[in-house]
Amino acid sequence: FKLSKYQKQISELIENDKLKIYPQFRKNEVVKFLKEGLRDISISRSNKRAKNWGVQVPSDKDQRMYVWFDALNIYQSGVGFNSDEKEYKKWWPADLHVIGKGIIRFHAVYWPAFLLSAGLPLPKALFVHGYFTVNGEKMSKSLGNVADPLEFIKKYGTDALRYYFLREISPFADGDFSTKRLEEVYNADLANGLGNLIARVSKLCETSRFKQTESENNGHIIFEYEDYLKAMNEYRFNDALALVWAKITKLDKYINEEKPWELLKLPEGNKKIQNIENILAHAVNQIQEIAILIEPFMPQTSETIKNQFTKTEIKSEKSLFPRI
Secondary structure (H helix, E strand, O other): OOHHHHHHHHHHHHHOOOOEEEOHHHHHHHHHHHHOOOOOOOOEEEHHHHOOOOOEEOOEEEEEEOHHHHHHHHHHHOOOOOOOHHHHHHHOOOOOEEEEHHHHHHHHHHHHHHHHHHOOOOOOEEEEEOOEEEOOEEOOOOOOOOOOHHHHHHHHOHHHHHHHHHHHOOOOOOEEEOHHHHHHHHHHHHHHHHHHHHHHHHHHHHHHOOEOOHHHHOOOOOOOOHHHHHHHHOOOHHHHHHHHHHHHHHHHHHHHHHOHHHHOOOOOOHHHHHHHHHHHHHHHHHHHHHHHHHOOOOHHHHHHHHHHHOOOEOOOOOOOOOOO
């Protein structure tokens, strides 16, 4: 395959962000590789070199297809290429390839060249992520340190595990996983943070018999979250979650300063009722916004909070994240 033929075209696509690569430093790696010059590649391997793994070359039983020439096309064939034109046009070109850092060259250089040679549309962007280690070491069966996600999901829940990975580890860098750190983050951010906030506000609403009108729980447009949207559009999930948790901390501080539980001890009166209603209306409004913002990361938790805080009468329910 004449890979060298497409060097200039691919370089221009990547440098001009027509094939966008996230993050920037991964783009720089590809640009540097391209400047070293592309060499033509063989699209087959001997059976010995391929260890008899892969699709046999039809005209030569001693050769196997080079996996990175053959397998990449599954992106297209899986969505109807050469079999269902309507389905193919719906899904291809891909908006985004999500890939590990070790296979960036094949997706940013080889794959675009193959598509260009065939006159087919290219994917629009690549999101390149790092790897996980466990307690500072690469996961390995021989070391016996492979972490089974199903075990952690059973113990901590899907949303808690998703939160830990997305908040604790940058999508673009290698990150370390440890049970100790997972439990620290779980207790600090989920049990004492979000979970405690939901429990406090719902109990206050129930105790004060707070009621919200239909217009108050009819949905939100969150104007002030340009930074959140920017982080999401750039796949900086940890930064997006940091902004949400800053909102949680701010609301916690507001409740501590306003002390609605002390207002409940005052004699009955219109002023007392009005003050409590104003405080709780703001708190409920903010919690509804938080539920929207965490939905991409913690869909089950988001749905639970929405169901609880969009009712006319908000009542205390079981803890979202029991402390470990």
